[in-house]
Amino acid sequence: EVQLLESGGGLVQPGGSLRLSCASSGFDFSNFGMSWVRQAPGKGLEWLSGITGSGTVTYYADSVKGRFRISRDNSKNTLYLQVNSLRTDDSAVYYCAKRLNGDHDVFDIWGQGTLVSVSS
């Protein structure tokens, strides 16, 4: 079964950092681009960052550029998101998502999400 499982969320103070992880199984992880998408409570979906299968190309939404860093370890079938300088408006459920195929960021598999709460 194709599966993604996020972890690493939690309660953090403004200005703090977290490292989110997304463990994959059931597919050839290194062959697929991956992304992170978040959803603030009661709000819509916001794409944050993506990375190619090899990990050589990364790209970010303007809202998180310079604060968040995406990476992957293909030997561990795991995707990461380092989130720094957290603000209260970064509070959200963070999802990892797998590209359907090819070079386009349409997502056929999603994790269950990990909740990040930023509060003093």
Add this chain to the structure above:
Amino acid sequence: DIQMTQSPSTLSASVGDRVSITCRASQSISSWLAWYQQKPGKAPKLLIYKASSLQSGVPSRFSGSGSGTEFTLTISSLQPDDFATYYCQHYNSDSRTFGQGTKLEIK
């Protein structure tokens, strides 16, 4: 940045109804549009990609149409399991933008 606007924001309908949700792009996006369904507390589920291609395993009552700036998701006969929030998403090499969502409610 390309903006995606969905309408309506909320839609009330009954089981068996045919319903349509519209997604408009602020500029032409060819057919680079996907539709997702999301239920409370769950991750989004891909329904349609490239405007009209049905994702594997998705019931055929779901269909997508459109190109350029105007797109439609149609559910031909609503089933109880279809009451959820639906999002469109534009995707290309430079942009990945979701619409604000349409909540489909039971009338």
